Amino acid sequence: MITILPQTDKEPLNTIGYCAGICWNSPVDDKEKNVKRAKNCIKSGHGRVAEYPDVFCIIEGYSARCIRELYTHIIGTTRLQSSTRYVDAKNMDVDKEFYYPFKDEAADVYRDGLKNIMETYTKLEELGYAKEDAANILPLGMETKIVWKINLRALMHFMNMRLCTRAYKEIRALSLELKEKLRALSPEWEWISDNLFLPKCEAAGYCDEEHSCGRKISKKEMLAAIEEWQKIH
Ligand SMILES: Cc1cc2nc3c(=O)[nH]c(=O)nc-3n(C[C@H](O)[C@H](O)[C@H](O)COP(=O)(O)OP(=O)(O)OC[C@H]3O[C@@H](n4cnc5c(N)ncnc54)[C@H](O)[C@@H]3O)c2cc1C
Structure with missing residues (x-):
């Protein structure tokens, strides 16, 4: 689940057009003109302007593996992540708190593996080891939580890469959810989602x-x- 935080700019195009307008000595008190200026800048490939609006969100319920893929995007973004040193994983529910790409018998095999891992985690804690040591056995399929900040320019690139069918299905689902959540935030985000959050083939x-x-x-x-x-x- 993705929660868009209130720190997210609700008028990203107005922000872009405002900043660009100052540099052109243009009047910047007209929102409509700012939005038009912003769209022209973006369509002309003036990427720097899109670095002004930031998105802040909580991403949870996606696997540590998926978040690891998200972390390969290093430009224009930062994050804080759920601690594997201080958060106790002992009571994680193997049915609800792990990513399941499997069905039927394969899901049972996977669930058994997870149960084994979680039992070992608990035993290590019972043997007196700290959570931060026991955590070394936790699987990449476990769900985690991060607070993510990314600017619009970096997010456009992220969407180009991760909405592509070559990306793994879980991070594609994350990208689609983020696209839809932002789309619902304001008319400006609706325009951005429909026109700029595209797989790279659609963009190029x-x-x-x-x-x-x-x-x-x-x-x-x-x-x-x-x-x-x-x-x-
Ligand atoms: C289908 C798929 C498979 C993948 N497989 C693997 C894999 O097996 N192993 C793996 O490690 N990664 C893999 N990745 C991740 C991929 O290699 C990129 O690291 C990831 O998509 C982040 O994108 P980016 O490098 O464009 O970085 P971003 O941080 O999103 O950067 C945005 C842009 O900024 C510029 N930039 C970024 N870093 C620098 C820099 N240091 N100096 C100058 N300019 C920079 C580039 O123009 C870049 O495109 C895969 C990604 C996909 C979509």
């Missing part, structure tokens, strides 16, 4: 993944088509 018009899902023309095919067109014209 072609796919640069080696193993493409085929939704868009590959980069190689696109370059070959341009070459053909240039030969004719």
